[in-house]
Amino acid sequence: MFKILRNWIDRYLGNEEAVLFAMLLIAAVVIVWSLGSVLTPVFAGIVIAFLLQGLVDRLKDWGMPHWASVTVTTLLLVLVLVITLLFVLPVIWQQSTKLIGEVPAILAEGQEQLMLLPQKYPQLISEVQINQMIELAGHEIGQLGQSLVSMSVASLPMLATLLIYLILVPILVFFFLKDKDQILGWLGNMLPAERPMMRQVWHEMNAQVANYVRGKVIEILVVGVVSCIAFALLGLKYALLMGLLVGLSVVIPYIGAALVTIPVMVVGFWQWGMGNEFYWLFVVYTVIQALDGNVLVPLLFSEAVNLHPVAIILAVLVFGGLWGFWGVFFAIPLATLFKAIASAWPVAMHKLEASVD
Template identity: 65%
Template sequence: MLNIFGSWINRYFSDEEAVLLLVFLISAFAILITMGSTLAPMFASVIIAFLLQGLVAKLRSVGMPHTAAVTITFIVLVGFIVIALLFVLPLIWDQSRALFAELPGMFAEAQKLLLLLPEQYPNLIDQQQVQEIIELARSRIGAFGQELLTFSLANVPVLIAALVYLILVPILVFFFLKDSGQILSWLSSFLPHKRPVMRKIWAEMNQQIANYVRGKVIEIFIVGAVTYVCFALLGVNYALLLGIAVGFSVVVPYIGAAVVTIPVAVIGFFQWGWSSEFYYLMAAYAVIQALDGNVLVPLLFSEAVNLHPIAIILAVLVFGGLWGFWGVFFAIPLATLFKAVVSAWPLAHKEMESEGELEN
């Protein structure tokens, strides 16, 4: 047994690069688990800088100096933040407040519909089951209201954290964009000069993560904006909230579209009932989902992420459970990183062994 374990160690950890890569992965995972909330502004800044790096590269490709390209990109970021604070967030707040005010009426209407089910389908459901469902829903709504009250009483630290993010994150993004070359050179100075496994992993991940993350952000904005405009033209209540929900639903493949269908259908039903407007709404929503999956995704994601659907769902569950929204958002890139490490590590050693055999 010891001989088998020793041979396995010698095969995969016989050089400094393998050991260093293992230490780096373990250290990064430990930092995220133990200090994720403390370093959240830093992580958010790195993510935003990574997203904006494409704009900097495009500006530099037309002959613009690096500092000017970074400055223009930073102005675009600040402008987006100002628009969100002055226009988008007030609309979200107004629609959210109106929705919460309407929830008791929606619950009462749903209760009336549920009480009719035993009369229409006596063989499938009885009055007692309906009462249990109503009591369960009432208790859940009460718990949700209590959570909202607790949040409102403790929103002062949240506001302080938001102010820190609004001030600190843009400053960090500017310096990450401005000094990205120096930062990468400094980090690479700690790595071995010969690092074939790391180079192979970086080459695969740099292309796939850049394509996925930037494409996913663009997809969120396009799907959310199109949904909002379409729902607003149809006269749907809370069109902005539904547009945001549909936009963010693309983060979770296979699951997001199915889950967000529920609020779209519920709000449409309580607004119009079983009318033609309701069917127009659901047809428009189906067309948006079809165009997203069959037109927008192939255009945005030129480099397909070659992962099995089971692997994608498992990654969403695992990383989402660890890091919440950001874990869900980066579940596919993290799964791709894991796949790249697993596939590149033994292949690199096999190539080294085959080269040694050819030399002999």
């Protein structure tokens, strides 16, 4: 047993780069795990810098100096944040509070519809089962209400934190864009001069993460905006809120689309019942999901992430459980990172052994 373990260590941790790379990975996990909430503005700044790097490069191609390109890009970011804060968020907040206030009416309507099921299908479901379902749903709704009250009580500290982030994130984005080469050079100077395995993983992940982050944010915007417009044209209540939920659902592959279907269909059923409007809503929502999965995703993600669906779902569950929203958002890049490391590590070690021999 000890001989097998020693051979494995000699094979995969037999040189300076392998040991250092393993230590860096462990340190990164510990830092993110322990300081994830503190480093949230940094993560947000890195993500937004990835998004805006293309605009900076485009402005430089048009003859604008680097500092001017970064400045214009950062000012556009600030403008978007101000518009979102002053015009979009108030509408979303208003629709959210109004929807929460109408939850009792929605539950009462749903209870009436459920009580009709034993009469129509007595062999499939009984009145006792319906009462148990209603009691369980009432318990869950009560816990949700308590959570919302707790969130409203703690809203002032959260608002202060949001304001701090609104100041910190644009500053971080500005310096990430302005001093990108210096930051990468400083980090590179701390690593060994000969690092073929790290270079292979870096080149693969740099292209993958940039493609994924930009594509995912564009997908959120396109799906969210199209859903808002479609729901508004259909006359669905809370169209902006429902569209936002549909847009954010694409962050969670496979699972998000299934989960967000429930509130959209519930609101539509409560508003129209089983009428033609509800069927149109179902058709439109299905078309949006189909176009997203079969047209938009292949178009945006030009460099396909070669991961099995089971691996993607496991990555979402594991990293989402560890790091919340950012873990879900970066689940696919993190899974790709592990795959890149698993592919590069044996290759690099075999090349090292061949050169020694």
